[in-house]
Amino acid sequence: MSLDLPTGVERRRFDGRGRLATRGDPVYGEPQDADGWRAWDAGRSKLGAMLELGMDVGLVGGEGVLYLGAASGTTVSHVADFAGPTYAVEFAPRPTRDLLSVAESRPNLFPLLKDAREPRTYAHVVEADLDCIVQDVATRGQARVALRNRQFLASDGRLLAAIKARSEDVLDDPETVFENTLEALREGYEILETQRLDRFHDDHLAVVAEPRSEMAAER
Numbered sequence: 001m002s003l004d005l006p007t008g009v010e011r012r013r014f015d016g017r018g019r020l021a022t023r024g025d026p027v028y029g030e031p032q033d034a035d036g037w038r039a040w041d042a043g044r045s046k047l048g049a050m051l052e053l054g055m056d057v058g059l060v061g062g063e064g065v066l067y068l069g070a071a072s073g074t075t076v077s078h079v080a081d082f083a084g085p086t087y088a089v090e091f092a093p094r095p096t097r098d099l100l101s102v103a104e105s106r107p108n109l110f111p112l113l114k115d116a117r118e119p120r121t122y123a124h125v126v127e128a129d130l131d132c133i134v135q136d137v138a139t140r141g142q143a144r145v146a147l148r149n150r151q152f153l154a155s156d157g158r159l160l161a162a163i164k165a166r167s168e169d170v171l172d173d174p175e176t177v178f179e180n181t182l183e184a185l186r187e188g189y190e191i192l193e194t195q196r197l198d199r200f201h202d203d204h205l206a207v208v209a210e211p212r213s214e215m216a217a218e219r
């Protein structure tokens with residue numbers, strides 16, 4: 001199935017091959033074309049992989065985004081190229097330094113050196129009613145992170161999460177980890193679509209979800 005890409009994301013030719021691309025300053029040595037488009041490497045980006053696999057991520061371009069686990073900005077740089085205000089949370093100082101450089105040419109990208117498990121520490125900065133949370137934290141308790149940050153999402157917003165099985169339990173069967181994580185997520189989200197990302201990222205499950213209205217409060 002082929003779904004529309006968000007405005008600001010196109011399929012362009014690089015070295016004779018059609019690849020996803022956004023327009024902006026290069027960040028990680030990715031190929032660029034003469035019109036200022038830069039290739040979006042799905043092998044280095046879970047959101048890129050979700051788009052390559054044709055998942056219905058619900059992005060149209062221009063969204064307000066909270067990105068959890070921004071690292072040095074590989075994926076969030078592409079997000080900021082096509083989205084609106086993009087809040088990028090990362091708790092490790094070293095990659096956050098790189099993220100600050102990525103933000104220099106992207107006035108809509110706001111790096112936050114914060115722990116995604118503690119949303120109260122950035123709730124005064126991040127706006128409410130965002131269209132989208134992108135989550136790629138690779139830490140134990142990935143469902144809890146998504147539930148705690150649900151407060152920032154509009155009622156019709158989307159959670160786009162990449163769940164890494166080995167971050168929850170190195171020994172457990174990934175399928176079991178994914179089932180348990182989805183069960184935990186259902187406390188605050190309705191799961192719309194899931195897909196294994198193994199073609200691009202081993203033992204990762206991509207999840208598209210929307211907030212459930214009946215969840216009383218964040219935990």
Ligand SMILES: C[S@@+](CC[C@H](N)C(=O)[O-])C[C@H]1O[C@@H](n2cnc3c(N)ncnc32)[C@H](O)[C@@H]1O
Nearest residue numbers: 069071074075090091092115116136137138139
């Ligand atoms: C797989 S990497 C993210 C890669 C990035 N999303 C990309 O595609 O460019 C996971 C990142 O999550 C960060 N992280 C893990 N736990 C976190 C937490 N509780 N709060 C904020 N960042 C966290 C790690 O420091 C790491 O940089």
